[in-house]
Amino acid sequence: MDERDIENLMDKFDKSSMKEFKITGDDGTDIYFSKLEHAPVQNFASNTSNDVNNNETATKPATPKSSASKIKAPLVGIVYFSPSPEKPVYKNVGDHVKKGETVCVIEAMKVINEVKSPTSGTITKQVADNGDMVEYDQPIFEVEED
Template sequence: MDIKQIQDLIRFVSKSGVNEVSIEQENFKITIKTNQVATIVNATVPDVNAAPLAAHVAAPPVAVPAAAPVADTSHYVTVKSPMIGTFYRSASPEKPLFVNVGDEIKSGTVLCIIEAMKLFNEIESEVSGRIVKILVDNASPVEYDQPLFLVEPM
């Protein structure tokens, strides 16, 4: 794996929302871990004669947003993903969105679809209230227990 491939992999991982990726090849191992503040890359090459790749590869700089005023979200209910998959806000591109910010919902209202292994799973609300924030972009990968929506209970 050359430095260009590593840089492309770092970009892909940072955009995909995945927290950690590990790749092992014959004489090469790389682990990329991400969080909201920085991207950490640890690459090792056990064979000294293999390639002039350093033991640690510097990740591209990650922009840290300026401190925004912290909103009190303690009274909101967080709807979390029950599975790993791809998040969709509508049944298909030409169909209307299931919910928008400001919509009032009831228990059992379909909020989104998560595709996992070619199966489309409708995610229903377990609480009645108003959608305050949608935390995931359409067609983005989501992880188990990842927050999807903030709901103000009624």
């Protein structure tokens, strides 16, 4: 695929109602477009504009917290923070969570899967929004461990 083909795909994707689009070219080039708010970052091709963005990202220092952990999606699907729209959420920011406690559910192929906390602590941040499509291993909550 050349640059003009990619630009044409981008233009058509922008004008469409699609939320995600992925294509693999005959030459092995993978292209992924997403209009999702929390789409995963994927680097497939390298050109000068991408190199500038990658260098900016690489120079940002990581500041991990010693006692912070993340509750991550165990599968790909749509995350919901309550068992049904009329019921209260499982956990809010500031709530204490115990290891093994259900914090949300993920719907995948019409099956509801509970997401349980791998640790005990206080939820400090909700990374995903209700109804978001989450990828495998994508953070959903940040937890300050006890």
